[in-house]
Amino acid sequence: MDKQLNGAQIVLQSLQDHGVEHIFGYPGGAVLPIYDEIFQQESIEHILVRHEQGATHAAEGYARSTGKCGVVLVTSGPGATNAVTGLTDALMDSIPMVCITGQVPTHLIGGDAFQEADTVGITRPCTKHNYLVKDVNDLARIMHEAFQVATTGRPGPVVVDIPKDIQFALGPYMKPKAVKHKSYQPQIKGDMAAIKQAVALIANAKKPVFYTGGGIINSGPQASQLLREFVKLTGFPITSTLMGLGSYPSADKQWLGMLGMHGTYEANLAMHDCDVMINIGARFDDRITGTLDKFSPNSKKIHVDIDPSSINKNVMVDVAIVGDCAHVLEDMLRVYKSDAVTPDKKALASWWSEIEGWRDRKCLAYKKDEKAIKPQYAVERLYELTKGPDTFITTEVGQHQMWAAQYYRFEDPNRWMTSGGLGTMGYGIPAAVGVQVAHPKSLVIDIAGEASVQMTMQELSTAVQYRLPIKIFILNNEYMGMVRQWQELLHGGRYSSSYSEALPDFVKLAEAYGATGIRAHTPGELDDAIKRMVDTPGPVIFDCVVTKDENCYPMIPSGAAHNEMLLADSEGLDIEVSDAGKALV
Amino acid sequence: MSAENQIERHTLSILVDNEAGVLARVIGLFSGRGYNIDSLTVAEVDDQEHMSRITIVTVGTPPIIEQIKAQLGRLVPVHRVVDLTVECESVERELALIKVTGKGDARVEALRMSEAFRARVVDATPDSFVFEITGNTEKIDAFIGLMKPLGLREVSRTGAAAISRGPEAM
Ligand SMILES: Cc1ncc(C[n+]2csc(CCOP(=O)(O)OP(=O)(O)O)c2C)c(N)n1
Ligand SMILES: [Mg+2]
Numbered sequence: 056m057d058k059q060l061n062g063a064q065i066v067l068q069s070l071q072d073h074g075v076e077h078i079f080g081y082p083g084g085a086v087l088p089i090y091d092e093i094f095q096q097e098s099i100e101h102i103l104v105r106h107e108q109g110a111t112h113a114a115e116g117y118a119r120s121t122g123k124c125g126v127v128l129v130t131s132g133p134g135a136t137n138a139v140t141g142l143t144d145a146l147m148d149s150i151p152m153v154c155i156t157g158q159v160p161t162h163l164i165g166g167d168a169f170q171e172a173d174t175v176g177i178t179r180p181c182t183k184h185n186y187l188v189k190d191v192n193d194l195a196r197i198m199h200e201a202f203q204v205a206t207t208g209r210p211g212p213v214v215v216d217i218p219k220d221i222q223f224a225l226g227p228y229m230k231p232k233a234v235k236h237k238s239y240q241p242q243i244k245g246d247m248a249a250i251k252q253a254v255a256l257i258a259n260a261k262k263p264v265f266y267t268g269g270g271i272i273n274s275g276p277q278a279s280q281l282l283r284e285f286v287k288l289t290g291f292p293i294t295s296t297l298m299g300l301g302s303y304p305s306a307d308k309q310w311l312g313m314l315g316m317h318g319t320y321e322a323n324l325a326m327h328d329c330d331v332m333i334n335i336g337a338r339f340d341d342r343i344t345g346t347l348d349k350f351s352p353n354s355k356k357i358h359v360d361i362d363p364s365s366i367n368k369n370v371m372v373d374v375a376i377v378g379d380c381a382h383v384l385e386d387m388l389r390v391y392k393s394d395a396v397t398p399d400k401k402a403l404a405s406w407w408s409e410i411e412g413w414r415d416r417k418c419l420a421y422k423k424d425e426k427a428i429k430p431q432y433a434v435e436r437l438y439e440l441t442k443g444p445d446t447f448i449t450t451e452v453g454q455h456q457m458w459a460a461q462y463y464r465f466e467d468p469n470r471w472m473t474s475g476g477l478g479t480m481g482y483g484i485p486a487a488v489g490v491q492v493a494h495p496k497s498l499v500i501d502i503a504g505e506a507s508v509q510m511t512m513q514e515l516s517t518a519v520q521y522r523l524p525i526k527i528f529i530l531n532n533e534y535m536g537m538v539r540q541w542q543e544l545l546h547g548g549r550y551s552s553s554y555s556e557a558l559p560d561f562v563k564l565a566e567a568y569g570a571t572g573i574r575a576h577t578p579g580e581l582d583d584a585i586k587r588m589v590d591t592p593g594p595v596i597f598d599c600v601v602t603k604d605e606n607c608y609p610m611i612p613s614g615a616a617h618n619e620m621l622l623a624d625s626e627g628l629d630i631e632v633s634d635a636g637k638a639l640v
Numbered sequence: 641m642s643a644e645n646q647i648e649r650h651t652l653s654i655l656v657d658n659e660a661g662v663l664a665r666v667i668g669l670f671s672g673r674g675y676n677i678d679s680l681t682v683a684e685v686d687d688q689e690h691m692s693r694i695t696i697v698t699v700g701t702p703p704i705i706e707q708i709k710a711q712l713g714r715l716v717p718v719h720r721v722v723d724l725t726v727e728c729e730s731v732e733r734e735l736a737l738i739k740v741t742g743k744g745d746a747r748v749e750a751l752r753m754s755e756a757f758r759a760r761v762v763d764a765t766p767d768s769f770v771f772e773i774t775g776n777t778e779k780i781d782a783f784i785g786l787m788k789p790l791g792l793r794e795v796s797r798t799g800a801a802a803i804s805r806g807p808e809a810m
Contacts, residue, residue: 175661180672184716187660204716238657238719364710367703 062191062222063088066155069198071098072231075126077117077492078102079110083130085157085170088222102492102521105513107134109485111141111212112474112511115150116489119472120447122275124206125489127154132170135216136177140479142212143181147476148298149273151210153201154182160220161189174216183211188218191226199234208241209362210273241361245378245386253333253357253374254390260331261402262409263291266314266343269298269475270336270360270380272468278302278381279468282335285388289398292410294322296337298475301465311410312419315343316611317457320418320620321410323609326351327617328409335359336380339369340476341639349616359383418609418622419461428578430455430530430601434462434502437528440585446470446498447490451483451507454536454607459502481510484527488514491523498526498589505531506555512564518594519569526588528597529561532605540606545613545637565596574598613639649678649699650725651732651802652709653810657717658684658692665715666694675708676700679734679777679799691719695802697777722810724802732802736780741768742791750790757783768793776800 060068066089070078079102082090093101104110107129114125125145129138135156145152159168175187184204186197197215205213257263265286271278279302286293286309293303294314303310312319314326326332332354337343339358344350347369356372358365359380366375376383421431434455448463449472450456456473465471472490474482483501491499501508508529518525538553562572571591575584581599588595608623614636656662663682670677678697685693698708705723712721724730738759740750747767754761754771757779763770773783777800784795804810 176664179661179665179668189660236716239716362714364707364714366710368707368710371703 058228059225060228061088061225062194062217063092065191065194065226065228066198066217066222067092067096067099068228069195069202069231070126073124073199073202075099075124078126078128079104079113079117079489080128081107081110081130081134083134083157083170085131085134085159085219086128086155086222088219089128089155089157101128102488102517104485104488104517106511107137108140108481109488109511109514109517111138111145111152111154112479112482112485113489113492113514113517114152114154115141115145115148115482116449116472116486117493118150118152118489119272120469120490121493122469124151124153124202127152129154129156130170131157131159131174132172135172135174139177139181140477142178142214144474144477144479144482145212146181146183148474149210149269150212151206152212153205154212154214156214156216157222158187158216158218161218162220164218174214178214181212182214183209185214185216187216188221191221191224194221194226195228196234199231200236202231203234203236204239208239242363242377243361243379243382245359245376245383247386249374249376250383250386251390253376254387254394254396256331256355256357256374257289257333257391258394258396259399260291261399262329262406263289263331263333264311264325264329265291265293266295266326266332266334266337267293267299267302268296268335268337271299271302274336274380276468278336278384281381281384281388285384285391288388288391290403291333291398292325292407294318294325296340296343296475297460297473299337300460300471301468304466305464306466313460316345317461317607317609319461320416320609320622321413323611323617323620324413325410329354332356334372335384338365341369344370345611345616346614351617416622421623424578424602426577428575428581428599428601430458430532430605431462432578433530433581433599433601434458436581437500437502437585438463440582441498441500441589443498445494445496446500447472447494449473449483449486449490449499449501451501451503452478452480452537453504453507454532454540454605455502455504455530457607458530463502480504480507484508484511484525485514485517487525487527488517488523491518491525492521495523499524500526500528503527503529504536505529505533505558505561506535509559515565515568515570515594515596522593524591524593524595526595526597528588529599530601531558531561531598532601532603533558534603536605537607539604543606545632561596561598565594570594570596572596572598574600576600612636644703645701647699647701648705648725649697650705650723651730651800652696652698652712653722653724653802654694654696654712655719655810656692656694656715657719658690659717662692662717663694665717666696666712669711669715670698670708673707673711675704679797681799681801695800697800720810722804724804728804728808729806730802730804732776732800733774734777734780734798734800735772735774736784736795736797737762738771738773738784738787738795739768739793740771740787740791741793743767746790750787753783753786753790759783
């Protein structure tokens with residue numbers, strides 16, 4: 056007979072059996088039995104956050120920097136509703152997460168009890184799957200299923216809502232491998248016929264481009280390795296989405312930089328003009344494609360994605376391969392080698408010379424300033440002074456995020472944590488907390504904006520409590536810069552509510568939390584200040600005072616095509632954005 | 641108009657675990673992503689395995705129908721999604737209860753029509769009938785159309801249930 060445990064013990068036992076070492080959470084009445092079990096064991100460390108949203112983003116940072124599942128524990132009602140932003144964020148960016156929520160006792164459900172919320176109802180559209188546990192006999196199975204669903208296929212968040220009486224009730228425990236899901240079976244191996252078709256297209260390509268995304272990162276380090284091998288073997292250019300940065304080394308000469316709304320000139324033009332597009336683990340998001348009817352009009356498109364619903368969702372493709380990136384890449388490579396494919400050297404050479412022409416445009420160049428710190432310069436210096444395989448970058452959302460993506464460079468996967476799909480301001484500090492928990496000795500930097508950072512600033516207190524030496528590097532332009540930029544370009548320069556008025560003194564704020572505050576005003580003092588930040592053993596807020604009115608370029612304005620992008624030196628030109636374009640986000 | 645933009649009507653059969661919330665997941669998917677539901681029926685069809693069968697009649701362009709099927713397939717408790725409109729020959733039936741009131745000629749005409757449509761009278765009073773009619777959606781639409789001038793009072797329809805022809809099961 057199976058061992059009998061109470062519900063709270065079943066939760067802890069299953070976490071242990073899934074190799075969980077850290078959970079991020081916040082207590083409350085409906086999860087007290089689970090907190091009591093946490094108190095009485097040592098293998099799992101609980102990190103107490105300051106707000107449940109922080110727990111979810113910390114779990115995301117933890118997951119994305121390790122490839123493991125992030126685990127969250129929150130109470131019923133407000134605990135669960137506060138977690139909704141992070142769950143949605145994890146769903147959009149395909150981050151594996153198990154979020155355990157307390158619930159009022161089963162006999163009170165539906166009666167508007169104190170701190171009751173319809174958690175499964177609220178989180179149904181923002182999770183990959185969710186469960187309300189009504190019988191303790193189902194709890195072990197549900198916990199195991201939750202981990203399986205969260206971490207396999209296209210990863211995502213799973214909520215397990217556990218009423219308080221179930222946490223006390225006695226029930227059986229069985230090990231994870233005893234559980235097999237009846238209907239959930241993601242497809243891992245790609246269809247060989249489609250893979251052969253893809254290789255045939257690749258073999259005959261004259262102007263090819265690899266377009267890769269977060270799926271490579273999610274698939275694991277092996278996918279990055281295989282991608283590198285394939286790209287080298289073909290000699291093709293490669294670009295990546297925001298979510299895929301690091302899967303291919305940015306130092307390599309085949310790397311074109313990021314693509315999309317704020318991507319490089321060469322990456323976007325290569326996408327527009329290519330004849331074969333090889334999409335691996337990206338989803339034709341609107342930040343990437345711009346206007347769909349003008350998107351890469353003359354290319355044959357190959358799409359590798361583990362989620363069948365991503366295929367032909369936004370863009371119709373010619374060859375669709377459903378499967379895990381690493382598995383599909385392995386098969387593609389094998390077919391490519393056994394077919395002894397030789398790329399069309401001549402065509403490739405002329406394609407590359409076209410690309411070099413675009414590169415020469417130096418789209419990321421900006422006007423240097425002697426007296427004031429340009430935000431781009433700040434990120435460049437930060438990169439020079441902190442780069443290395445042991446540095447992890449998180450971001451908030453806004454211009455600083457795009458500058459970080461453009462000017463910080465990544466050689467390896469899992470070093471870059473950003474909120475891509477949802478674009479959640481307030482992601483960066485808690486994500487950095489999660490990354491630092493997983494990598495206590497590494498340098499973890501949140502490249503932040505002064506507005507975003509105030510959304511979850513309280514997690515600095517978490518960092519102080521657990522001695523997590525995160526560095527919050529604020530590009531302080533006193534504006535919600537990205538909003539200001541859109542207002543400048545699209546709304547006649549009417550800066551409605553986008554000025555960050557009444558800003559705190561970030562240095563004093565850091566000190567109030569028991570952290571260190573550092574400020575830099577001029578380019579001359581920047582390097583030393585960054586070095587001081589890196590050398591400080593504890594958490595730091597770095598208030599980097601930058602020029603206020605900088606715009607983030609290149610930019611594909613809404614409604615425009617890849618080959619209609621705005622560059623920094625086209626500034627001042629009148630851009631024409633159609634009304635239809637203005638209506639887009 | 642290209643075939644890609646042509647609005648089509650498809651009948652989907654979805655086999656799901658009969659667990660709490662499964663219908664909400666399916667309906668939430670349609671409302672959340674802006675898809676249409678023309679009709680929806682659901683009931684448990686296997687009490688050993690606790691499986692339910694949902695029949696959804698939906699309309700959309702071919703790419704949207706493909707999206708709907710892929711999105712449904714992604715739901716964890718969904719075992720299978722079959723597009724009965726394209727994957728096989730199928731039969732589709734719907735049941736409706738239709739109340740008609742009136743006296744005199746209209747009443748006689750309503751009864752005569754009901755016979756022509758093989759509807760059954762399941763309730764009658766001196767000035768009302770309740771007809772039960774089964775058939776495909778078009779037949780029921782036609783019958784309701786005929787009843788309108790004859791004193792149609794109210795209609796209750798089950799929505800379509802459908803199954804493939806021949807020996808194969810889904
Ligand atoms: C939670 C949330 N609310 C609102 C927005 C809309 N938004 C996008 S960028 C931005 C401004 C961010 O300002 P800041 O953090 O200072 O970054 P900057 O653009 O100045 O670098 C806003 C308000 C958002 N992305 N997330
Ligand atoms: Mg700002």
